Amino acid sequence: MARMLEGKSIIITGAASGIGRAAARLFAEAGARLLICDWNKAGVDETADMVRQAGGEVGTMQVDVSDEAQVKALTEKGVELYGHLDGAYNNAGVQMLNKLTQDLTLDDWHKVNGVNAVGIFLCVKHEIAAMRKSGRGAIVNTASANGVVAQAYSTEYVASKHAVIGITRGAASEAIETGVRVNCVLPGMINTPMIVDLVNNPEFRPHYDSALARHTVGRFGEPEDVAYVARFLLSDQAAFMNAAAVAVDGGYTAR
Template sequence: MEKIFENKVAIVTGGSFGIGRATAVAFAKRGANVVIADWIEDEEQLTLKQIEAAGGNGFFVKCDVSKPGDITAVIDKAFSAYGRLDFAFNNAGIEGISAVTQECTQDNWERTIAINLTGVWLCMKHELSHMIRQGRGAIVNCASVAGLIGFAGLPAYVASKHGVIGLTKTAALETAKLGVRVNAVCPGVIRTAMIDRITGKDKVVEQQFVNMEPIGRFGEPEEVAEAVIWLCSDEASFVTGHAMPVDGGWIAA
């Protein structure tokens, strides 16, 4: 595989599992040094092991993206180790607790917004300042098909992901002439631990989700990762402010 990101540095939040892990490994395969940031460290350190197996370098930093100090610590450690920041995949997020709007608790609302939306804003706030000084960089935020359409029973999650898309577009406009591009990916139903929690691994419920996918199956984390890689690459040099569905045709139906 061509090392298109040789000597470049990427931060991946929510990098211990699922889409984050797949993207961290995809960056490493292209030659990037990868900083894995997550509030839960995978005890087996599978992300780091897969990065090393791909011939890459990286390290883990514990980070709660709702805490500004944690985010600045991640970026400081990235600069201490590698001296630069080229890419960021702001992926950390939670689904929250399912409930209709009138039954959504304030605690659930505030926690979901804090991680999914405020966390993305805080990450960009600190990432952008470094990238603008460099005159070059690419950020991809993880939104969702739930940022493009509504879903009953997930008011906080849907609101947070719509907010991520709006924030992405705003930052893209602000940095369009400064050498920095900002985009978002909007995954559909991807085979991750989050989907396992939502479905309870119930085969009937899983099939209901599959039936909503025109392509007829769940997506894989690696398929989202490849979209992130493309958006960060020079091949996407004229793409900014875009919310890219990676959804098997869900929102086209």
């Protein structure tokens, strides 16, 4: 079971820290050959060093997932490195801006949706094109618990994460033609640098206790909590899972 990704070539986006870094470590331990990327070159190089020190095989790229040319180059490099592409974990994302809807600018909207929604679309588009050449593959996207519920001061973020679920299910419905399964994970609040920044934002502090209370297991999540589920969804053990939106949220969306 620990080698459930043995020999599979997998792309991970947003791998400089947090969930993406945990995924790189866990996927490599499971036997995957990785191509990891992030806009943060120093962070993704550090993640790669961790993977190599543990005996894993990994390549790196600096990528802005909102730029189609860069995403296309990413998938091409994955095929170049390993001969084919078996899977992808599209994890890159940016956080909410903690503004009322009336205070959001159009630039704010594009800043968040350009990465969280457009970036996921571009990755899925080019990954499927690469995978269908070998007739099979699996993709996992990081959405959010706020892809199925909502909270104040985050309209741009909530919209972007609802879009991720839509992209996932739209692409998954074409699996009969592409051979590519597409699922997504819905994390609650996870102890990543993004959430630390959010919690430390004075605009968010009044909402901290209520956010924690909605996680009915009594804590926020750890990056590995999400990475374990993504690893399973990319494996052949999840071969009958397609278009699923899997909550990894400590009960956040249950009430």
